[in-house]
Amino acid sequence: MSVSLSKGGNVSLSKAAPSMKNVLVGLGWDARSTDGQDFDLDASAFLLAANGKVRGDSDFIFYNNLTSSDGSVTHTGDNRTGEGDGDDESLKIKLDAVPSDVDKIIFVVTIHDAQARRQSFGQVSGAFIRLVNDDNQTEVARYDLTEDASTETAMLFGELYRHNGEWKFRAVGQVMLVVWHLYVLSTALTRPDRKVTFHPGC
Template identity: 40%
Template sequence: MSVNLQKGQKVDLTKGNTGLKKIMVGLGWDEAPSSGQGKGFLGSLFGGASKTQSIDCDASAILCGSGGKIIGGRALIGQNMLSEDIVYFGNLSHTSRCVKHMGDNLTGAGEGDDEQILVDLQDLPSRYEKIVFVVNIYKAGERNQHFGMIKNAFIRIVDAGTNKELCKFNLSDSYNNMTAMIFGEVYRYQNEWKFNAIGEATSDSGIVATANRYV
């Protein structure tokens, strides 16, 4: 049976579940009704937000090494290319091939997962101790969009071998004016894998700013 998590709660993934080798991390969200139609449970809308453009949320995975930091100590390689340890819409597969982004969803429309990231826990190189799953609103400042305009946001962990949902975290705080979200993280602990439900909103402008938190 899937475990419904609260913010800050941690759960074992592999301990007592030796058959778990790969997981699918599903992330989902919906646009809240406009201010004239009511309020979404993630927060009320404020005036001035445009409904002419869909909210494009981008999920990313940040691979971290010792101390929860990006290996090499930088989020950027050169001026325009993100570190290979950041898997996102512009880099769908990690060099180890153990973390794969299944593609960008531009609207968040429809039920179920909006974006999915596959993780091979068994073969992930030992230098990686944590994978952080984040979501940024694309061009949030330019489009005057924020997470107060999002409802029904969640992250869930699924056994990729059996399609069995292991746990789910529904984000329910108020996130007005916030443009990025750290949903949760999968991390090693005493040779086992755990999941931590974080649900921390930030005002980061784009994945580079969020990734720099782990430099």
């Protein structure tokens, strides 16, 4: 049975799905009525070391960099409409392949070109993140976001993290520093001389 999480709640993967080796993280949302412009949300993942920083640009997984250099995390592709039931975007994680110096993997959703289109999460409903055992397609945990983020354009939905030698999943629902995220999008993979670091907002 899937564990329903509230904000800040966590679940131990070794207890909820002890044999799970391959994880699918599904993210979904529905756009409310707007002025007719396209509403494009993008999911991304960051592999973070214990100091809260990525080790390099390849630890930023998004629509323009679909797989981490070690092959442990893969983005299944960009969905530019968010239409239809189920997951709008998803990422796959091979737990055994995640490097030992990666302490956590965070999952972020941003609104593409939000400022120009005057769009925010206040126009989004039914947002969720769920954890699925990709070996048997069984849902392990789910978090339905209910927070008021009427003016925000980037949110941290959830995270996989190591704790005492095991993997856990936490429901976060936290606002991101939009300026930082836009900086990452504009420099990652295009400026190899610039090292990307993670610094969350609150």
